Amino acid sequence: MIATYQKQCQARVDAALESLLQAPRDELARLYQAMRYSVVNGGKRVRPLLVYAACEALGGTPERAEGAACAVELIHAYSLVHDDLPAMDDDDLRRGQPTTHRAFDEACAILAGDGLQALAFEVLADPRRNPEEAGLRLEMSRTLARAAGPAGMVGGQAIDLEAVGRALDQGALETMHRHKTGALIEASVRLGALASGRADEASLAALADYARAIGLAFQVQDDILDVESDTATLGKRQGADIARDKPTYPALLGLDAAKAYALALRDQALAALEPFDAGAEPLRALARYIVERRH
Amino acid sequence: MIATYQKQCQARVDAALESLLQAPRDELARLYQAMRYSVVNGGKRVRPLLVYAACEALGGTPERAEGAACAVELIHAYSLVHDDLPAMDDDDLRRGQPTTHRAFDEACAILAGDGLQALAFEVLADPRRNPEEAGLRLEMSRTLARAAGPAGMVGGQAIDLEAVGRALDQGALETMHRHKTGALIEASVRLGALASGRADEASLAALADYARAIGLAFQVQDDILDVESDTATLGKRQGADIARDKPTYPALLGLDAAKAYALALRDQALAALEPFDAGAEPLRALARYIVERRH
Numbered sequence: 144m145i146a147t148y149q150k151q152c153q154a155r156v157d158a159a160l161e162s163l164l165q166a167p168r169d170e171l172a173r174l175y176q177a178m179r180y181s182v183v184n185g186g187k188r189v190r191p192l193l194v195y196a197a198c199e200a201l202g203g204t205p206e207r208a209e210g211a212a213c214a215v216e217l218i219h220a221y222s223l224v225h226d227d228l229p230a231m232d233d234d235d236l237r238r239g240q241p242t243t244h245r246a247f248d249e250a251c252a253i254l255a256g257d258g259l260q261a262l263a264f265e266v267l268a269d270p271r272r273n274p275e276e277a278g279l280r281l282e283m284s285r286t287l288a289r290a291a292g293p294a295g296m297v298g299g300q301a302i303d304l305e306a307v308g309r310a311l312d313q314g315a316l317e318t319m320h321r322h323k324t325g326a327l328i329e330a331s332v333r334l335g336a337l338a339s340g341r342a343d344e345a346s347l348a349a350l351a352d353y354a355r356a357i358g359l360a361f362q363v364q365d366d367i368l369d370v371e372s373d374t375a376t377l378g379k380r381q382g383a384d385i386a387r388d389k390p391t392y393p394a395l396l397g398l399d400a401a402k403a404y405a406l407a408l409r410d411q412a413l414a415a416l417e418p419f420d421a422g423a424e425p426l427r428a429l430a431r432y433i434v435e436r437r438h
Numbered sequence: 439m440i441a442t443y444q445k446q447c448q449a450r451v452d453a454a455l456e457s458l459l460q461a462p463r464d465e466l467a468r469l470y471q472a473m474r475y476s477v478v479n480g481g482k483r484v485r486p487l488l489v490y491a492a493c494e495a496l497g498g499t500p501e502r503a504e505g506a507a508c509a510v511e512l513i514h515a516y517s518l519v520h521d522d523l524p525a526m527d528d529d530d531l532r533r534g535q536p537t538t539h540r541a542f543d544e545a546c547a548i549l550a551g552d553g554l555q556a557l558a559f560e561v562l563a564d565p566r567r568n569p570e571e572a573g574l575r576l577e578m579s580r581t582l583a584r585a586a587g588p589a590g591m592v593g594g595q596a597i598d599l600e601a602v603g604r605a606l607d608q609g610a611l612e613t614m615h616r617h618k619t620g621a622l623i624e625a626s627v628r629l630g631a632l633a634s635g636r637a638d639e640a641s642l643a644a645l646a647d648y649a650r651a652i653g654l655a656f657q658v659q660d661d662i663l664d665v666e667s668d669t670a671t672l673g674k675r676q677g678a679d680i681a682r683d684k685p686t687y688p689a690l691l692g693l694d695a696a697k698a699y700a701l702a703l704r705d706q707a708l709a710a711l712e713p714f715d716a717g718a719e720p721l722r723a724l725a726r727y728i729v730e731r732r733h
Binding site for chain 1: 549565596
């Protein structure tokens with residue numbers, strides 16, 4: 144069921160992203176080409192899916208969620224482009240394809256990332272939406288800015304870089320992940336809820352609990368897959384994190400305890416959704432999928 | 439007169455920027471230190487000055503302009519950090535001090551720039567402002583995102599990089615500058631006007647004409663100064679642009695014609711301000727200053 148839903152969300156957001164990434168003049172063709180290359184890459188669109196699914200959990204239509212779905216994916220894509228740079232993780236491959244700085248050049252990759260971030264905030268401020276909802280969209284813009292910025296995702300990347308080669312305890316590891324990947328996942332859920340136009344404090348708090356749990360589950364499962372999968376399935380070198388001496392959950396807890404932890408986080412996520420009706424089924428299915436996936 | 443006004447604006451925006459750049463937790467200390475280093479550097483704050491002055495031209499108070507003044511400076515600062523990177527202009531000095539990637543490291547400079555951009559959009563969406571003005575602030579957010587993004591400043595940097603070592607005609611040179619530096623200058627003026635809460639279509643159009651003219655004048659004068667000044671006055675290597683074979687106005691038009699062009703642009707800017715009263719005096723003084731400055 145989640146596979147069908149994921150395909151629908153992917154098709155929807157991919158079409159919207161394509162239309163945002165058309166160069167407005169010839170001189171900008173290469174920059175936009177690099178941005179498109181960085182975004183239109185067959186990605187699973189997990190964060191847009193969370194936006195759509197959280198909007199649906201509160202009875203909102205997918206149309207209302209579309210701008211936010213694009214915005215979170217643009218932020219995610221920019222972060223990968225910059226993360227892969229030689230001065231950062233120095234990765235040559237991403238989903239089995241050359242990374243943006245490999246396919247273009249380093250300067251172009253830096254600028255493509257910078258441009259994608261700005262575009263994310265432009266999409267959220269799109270004036271074609273309902274004018275009386277300006278307050279809502281401003282709150283969405285603030286949510287995304289906080290999650291993407293130095294106290295969120297970018298801060299997590301900084302903590303991650305400083306952690307390479309150092310032993311972290313579980314608390315420090317979770318602080319790092321909550322910033323690096325958790326902040327944008329939490330923002331995706333909150334943006335979807337806000338976009339529905341039907342969010343109240345109670346539903347936002349329950350969805351925040353859900354988002355925190357799946358964000359962490361996602362990371363724990365990623366670490367597990369990095370140990371267990373082979374390069375072909377994963378699209379990157381197996382054991383890459385361990386080879387780089389990055390702290391991981393299996394290294395910290397042991398593989399079996401890491402797997403048990405992922406399942407416990409899934410159950411926490413499902414418990415947070417108890418007040419919701421059948422509209423939250425996609426969110427529930429995603430929580431299950433995260434710890435069952437093989438890549 | 440402009441020197442006093444500039445000092446006032448600088449003190450005001452510097453205090454506001456300082457308060458934005460405090461690390462919210464210990465793990466983020468180094469990232470915030472790099473962001474502060476990139477922002478708090480004795481810069482003249484030309485763009486914030488434009489925000490305050492445009493707001494004042496329409497009768498708005500400086501308090502109303504403060505968030506936008508911070509936001510444009512954060513965008514400007516991030517663009518300099520990324521511009522100085524080895525893969526871009528590869529500069530070791532900025533205002534006589536080591537560039538951010540020299541004072542910290544390259545990864546930290548990439549992240550500091552990324553974080554500063556997000557912070558700019560967070561400031562514009564600050565919820566402590568008047569809720570009934572959400573529509574206005576959303577339009578401000580859109581203005582900044584468009585100006586900073588791939589069809590604005592980032593696009594200009596991409597055009598600039600591709601132009602190194604190539605002969606450009608005046609039209610192509612102006613296209614580059616209108617994107618690279620003009621877009622953010624125009625946005626600064628528009629943001630100030632919007633922040634006043636008193637902008638109408640006619641005043642926005644007149645101020646846009648003003649901004650286009652001074653943006654270009656600023657660039658022409660920069661090119662002139664790059665030829666004429668010595669390294670001590672300018673804080674960077676003299677003739678750096680020419681040494682790097684970047685297209686400049688003196689190279690294209692000759693030095694005397696470039697100077698005449700700068701003066702003509704100043705006069706265009708002043709003509710655009712004719713409908714305004716004494717509140718526009720700072721904008722007028724700035725137009726004069728731009729072509730008279732020696733650094």
